Amino acid sequence: AQTVTQSQPEMSVQEAETVTLSCTYDTSESDYYLFWYKQPPSRQMILVIRQEAYKQQNATENRFSVNFQKAAKSFSLKISDSQLGDAAMYFCAYRSSYNNNDMRFGAGTRLTVKP
Amino acid sequence: ETGVTQSPTHLIKTRGQQVTLRCSSQSGHNTVSWYQQALGQGPQFIFQYYREEENGRGNFPPRFSGLQFPNYSSELNVNALELDDSALYLCASSLRLEQFFGPGTRLTVL
Numbered sequence: 665a666q667t668v669t670q671s672q673p674e675m676s677v678q679e680a681e682t683v684t685l686s687c688t689y690d691t692s693e694s695d696y697y698l699f700w701y702k703q704p705p706s707r708q709m710i711l712v713i714r715q716e717a718y719k720q721q722n723a724t725e726n727r728f729s730v731n732f733q734k735a736a737k738s739f740s741l742k743i744s745d746s747q748l749g750d751a752a753m754y755f756c757a758y759r760s761s762y763n764n765n766d767m768r769f770g771a772g773t774r775l776t777v778k779p
Numbered sequence: 780e781t782g783v784t785q786s787p788t789h790l791i792k793t794r795g796q797q798v799t800l801r802c803s804s805q806s807g808h809n810t811v812s813w814y815q816q817a818l819g820q821g822p823q824f825i826f827q828y829y830r831e832e833e834n835g836r837g838n839f840p841p842r843f844s845g846l847q848f849p850n851y852s853s854e855l856n857v858n859a860l861e862l863d864d865s866a867l868y869l870c871a872s873s874l875r876l877e878q879f880f881g882p883g884t885r886l887t888v889l
Contacts, residue, residue, distance in 0.1 A: 668821075697876065707867060709822075709880035755821050765812065765835030767878065769821030 666691045668758050670770035677746045678778050684731075685741045685773045687756030695761040698732065700741045703772070704752040712754070715739065717761075743775075751777045783872050783881035791887045797858045800884045802870035804851040810834070811853040812878060813845060816867040828853055860888045 667690045677683035689698070700712040715723045715732050722730050727747075731740045743750055756770040784803045792798050804811055810829045814822035824837035828847035842858040851872070857864055865888045871878035 670821075701880075706882065707869075707885075708882045709869065709871075711877060711879075714877070757821075763835070765827040765829075766824050766837060767812070767814075767822075768824070769814075771819075771821050 666693070666696075666758050666760065666768050668756050668768050668770040670756055670773050672773045673771070674774045674776070676776040676778060677743070677750075679746055679748060681746055682742060682744045683746055683775065685743075685754050685756075685775070687739045687741070687770055689737050689739065689756070689758050689768075691737070691758065691760075693760055693762060697759045697761065698730075698739045699757040699759065699767075700728070700730070700739075701755045701757060701769075702750075702752045703755060709755070713741065746777050748777050748779060751775055783870060783879050785868075785870055785881040785884050787884060788882070789885045789887075791889065792860050793889050794860055794862060796860050797856065798860060798886060800855045800857075800868050800870075800886070802853045802855070802872075802881055804853070804872035805879050808872035808874045808879070809851050810873045811847055811851065812871045812873070813853070813855050814869040814871065815839070815864075816869055816883070817863075818866070822869055825855070857886075862888050864888050 696717045698715045701709045727744045753772045759767045812827040813825040816822040826836040827834045831847045847853045867883045869883045871880045
């Protein structure tokens with residue numbers, strides 16, 4: 665079964681600085697999708713960025729980018745120029761291409777942004 | 780375009796009772812997934828409905844059941860509530876790959 669591990673329960677970053685959140689996953693599949701979701705105190709999960717496993721190029725969305733290392737099964741999120749509004753829980757998630765009704769989430773990383 | 784909505788926002792029940800949670804999908808989305816998020820943990824997949832049929836289930840007992848209606852809105856029913864059922868319940872609707880989440884229902888079982 666696929667598992668997702670986020671080894672950093674909490675992280676903090678100074679406003680305008682860069683922070684990287686770690687995520688590793690375990691799968692025997694070759695085709696899948698990886699996601700980073702943000703969950704602010706309002707509780708609504710918001711998609712931050714998505715990576716298709718068949719794409720070698722790392723996904724980028726404005727200040728958010730990923731470092732996808734397929735062989736190492738690693739999928740880290742880099743937030744550049746951190747803003748106070750980035751403070752939230754961040755969840756890494758895995759979704760199979762073969763069984764796309766089951767999304768597996770990590771335990772989350774709580775990000776604090778210091779002014 | 781209306782986003783995913785859930786009702787109620789909060790709910791308190793006692794052990795042994797039954798509860799129904801509701802989810803309205805984003806317009807045009809024919810798939811709804813339900814997740815349970817215990818405090819301090821990531822969401823866990825309960826089940827998914829596609830065009831009114833269950834389309835996959837996670838490791839949850841049969842007392843967790845669901846429905847999807849012709850307008851693609853959905854219900855999650857939990858019978859014989861246990862203390863461990865206390866959690867945030869999230870629904871997410873999708874048309875293809877991306878899931879759009881609702882704000883969740885916070886269920887407390889006393």
